[in-house]
Amino acid sequence: MAKILVIDDEKSIRDTLKEILEYEEHQVDIAADGEEGLEQFKNNKYDIVLLDIKMPKKDGIEVLEDIFGVATDVPVIMISGHGNIDTAVESIKKGAYDFIEKPLDLNRLLVTIRNAMDRSSLIKETKTLKRKVTKTYDIVGESAPVKKVKDMIEKVAPTNARVLITGPNGSGKELVARWLHEKSDRAEFPFVEVNCAAIPSELIESELFGHEKGAFTSAHKQRKGKFEQAHTGTIFLDEIGDMSLNAQAKVLKALEEKKVTRVGSDKDIHVDVRIIAATNKNLKEEIKNHNFREDLYHRLSVILISVPGLNERKDDIPLLANHFNELICADYGVPKKEINDDAIEELKKINWTGNIREFRNVLERLIILCEKEITGKDVIAYAQPISK
Numbered sequence: 001m002a003k004i005l006v007i008d009d010e011k012s013i014r015d016t017l018k019e020i021l022e023y024e025e026h027q028v029d030i031a032a033d034g035e036e037g038l039e040q041f042k043n044n045k046y047d048i049v050l051l052d053i054k055m056p057k058k059d060g061i062e063v064l065e066d067i068f069g070v071a072t073d074v075p076v077i078m079i080s081g082h083g084n085i086d087t088a089v090e091s092i093k094k095g096a097y098d099f100i101e102k103p104l105d106l107n108r109l110l111v112t113i114r115n116a117m118d119r120s121s122l123i124k125e126t127k128t129l130k131r132k133v134t135k136t137y138d139i140v141g142e143s144a145p146v147k148k149v150k151d152m153i154e155k156v157a158p159t160n161a162r163v164l165i166t167g168p169n170g171s172g173k174e175l176v177a178r179w180l181h182e183k184s185d186r187a188e189f190p191f192v193e194v195n196c197a198a199i200p201s202e203l204i205e206s207e208l209f210g211h212e213k214g215a216f217t218s219a220h221k222q223r224k225g226k227f228e229q230a231h232t233g234t235i236f237l238d239e240i241g242d243m244s245l246n247a248q249a250k251v252l253k254a255l256e257e258k259k260v261t262r263v264g265s266d267k268d269i270h271v272d273v274r275i276i277a278a279t280n281k282n283l284k285e286e287i288k289n290h291n292f293r294e295d296l297y298h299r300l301s302v303i304l305i306s307v308p309g310l311n312e313r314k315d316d317i318p319l320l321a322n323h324f325n326e327l328i329c330a331d332y333g334v335p336k337k338e339i340n341d342d343a344i345e346e347l348k349k350i351n352w353t354g355n356i357r358e359f360r361n362v363l364e365r366l367i368i369l370c371e372k373e374i375t376g377k378d379v380i381a382y383a384q385p386i387s388k
Contacts, residue, residue, distance in 0.1 A: 002047035002117050003027045007037030007063065008079060009055045013104070017050060020106055026113075034058030038066050048116050049076045051096075053087050061091055068095055073123055073333035075116035079104070139175060140323045141316035145308035149176060156303050157183035162255075164300045165278040167307030170357030173278040174238060176307055180276055181234040189233035194226050197242035204247040206263050209254070215264025227260045227271045234274045240300070241281035241292060252296045275300065310352035310359055317347050320356070324363040337367055342376030350383060 004026050006017045014030045021028045029044065031037035035057050041049065049067060053060035064076055075097035080088035088099035097116050100109055139150060156163060157180045165173045174193070181191045199207050206215075210225030226235060237243075243251070254260050255275060259268045277300045286292035310317075321339050329336045343366075352358055362383045370378045 001025045001027065002113065003029075003045065004048045004050060004113070005029050005031065005037060005041060005044070005046045006050045007031045007034060007055070007060075008050070008052040009033055010052070013052075013079070013102075017104075017109075020110075021113075024110065034060065034063040038063055041067055042070055046074060047120060048113060049074060050079060051076050052079045053091065053099075054081060061087065061094065064091055064094055064096055069335060071333050072335060073120065075120060077109075077112055077116065138323070139172065139179060140319050141313055142319065143308075143313040143315045145313050146316060149305060149307060152303070152305050153179050153183060156180065156305075158185065160184075160274050162275045162300055162302045163277070163305060164283075164297075164303070165276065165305045165307060166283075167278075167280065168309045168355055169280050170355035171307045171309050172356050173280075173307050174236070176305060177234075177236045177238075177276045177278060181236075181274075184234070184274065186233050186274055190230050191234050191236065192226050192230035193236045193238060195238050196247075197239040201244040201247060204244065205250055208247070208251065209260040210262040212262050212264035215262070219264065222262075225260060225262065227254060227273060228269060230273045231271050232273075234276060237275065237277040239279060240277040241279035241283055241286055245291070245293065248293045248296050252293060252299060255296075255299050310355045314348045317359075318344050320359060321347060321363060324360050325367065328360075328364050328367050332367070334367075335372075337370065338373040340373060340375055343374045343379050346376040346379035347383070350379075 001024070004021055006014055006021075006028060008014050008017070008030075009032055011032070014032070018028045018030055029040055029046075031040050034055050037049075037051070038058070051060045051063060051067075055063075058066075060078060064078070067074065067076060076091075076095070078088050078091045078096045078099035079102065080099050081102050085101065088096075088101075091099060097119070098112050100112060139146065139153075141147075153176065163177075163180060165176050167173050177193075178191060181187060194208065196204070206219075206223070206225065208225050208227055210223050210228055211219050213219060213222045237251070254271070257268075258272070259270050261268055281292075283292050283297050283301075287294045287297060310320075321344060325336055325339060347359075347362075350362075354361075365382055366374050366378055369382050
């Protein structure tokens with residue numbers, strides 16, 4: 001059920017609407033004038049607003065405009081008196097969902113509320129789907145290190161060359177991998193990601209190459225591995241530096257022979273996949289310490305792409321701030337915040353140990369906690385960088 005705010009200066013209408021809507025199991029707050037209603041709207045989250053047009057202190061059109069200054073995706077249903085129809089039509093042009101004329105037809109009101117809720121749900125679902133489908137956002141930045149990465153992607157993506165992406169945690173290695181896939185001839189085929197650090201060593205073979213039913217105690221049915229799932233597409237081996245030596249040997253064999261064998265089977269399965277790997281570790285040091293196979297390193301590193309940390313590309317911070325400001329505000333359904341020059345300068349002073357991932361989190365925190373404008377003082381108060 002919906003949380004509804006009723007703003008009307010007529011007590012009888014407020015009380016009637018509250019009683020009926022609560023009977024329909026909605027949660028209802030009431031306000032006697034525009035100023036009170038707007039204050040409640042700012043301090044609470046509502047699914048629908050019922051708004052009278054003619055009120056003292058602040059009329060409905062003014063309140064409507066102020067509401068859309070706070071949140072753009074909340075349906076506002078205008079309540080109009082007989083002499084306010086032209087104004088009600090004007091409110092629709094300004095973004096109101098609908099208007100209902102007094103005396104209120106309660107059946108029509110309930111249908112309108114139901115339709116408004118359905119519309120809101122559809123908008124939210126559409127946003128969610130867009131976020132899921134559009135996983136490959138732009139690589140934001142015009143600094144020299146970022147331009148170098150973009151140039152490498154343009155040159156390398158159309159080939160089938162194996163790529164090893166290096167860079168610190170949170171710097172955007174997965175994003176580079178996805179763009180390599182999107183700009184390749186394999187873009188219409190699967191992009192399969194494997195987080196090598198998250199899979200226990202005893203399960204890595206089953207995860208990568210699959211298993212037959214009954215191959216081990218919990219193998220209740222046949223399962224395709226990641227290499228088979230990525231057939232004709234791209235497999236992204238993220239954090240490959242954390243893979244066990246035993247698993248590295250099996251991956252090397254798969255790369256050399258272009259075939260895999262499911263656990264519990266003796267049948268070879270041909271796989272046509274492009275390999276992209278990534279790590280935050282220095283693999284040459286890992287080779288020296290006998291933690292990574294040198295032959296696998298040379299197989300993977302036909303092309304090397306080094307993704308810079310945010311501290312190496314602070315000139316991109318204004319672009320990144322604007323980018324995440326738009327994305328995050330759209331997700332929350334609020335108007336884009338202003339980020340002033342002082343705020344940008346304070347953001348540039350921070351030691352970004354968590355890189356782009358940390359930067360996005362800080363922007364989200366600032367957007368939630370600040371008013372319409374984000375200032376340098378806000379960054380100092382809320383960013384809370386880890387001092388070194």
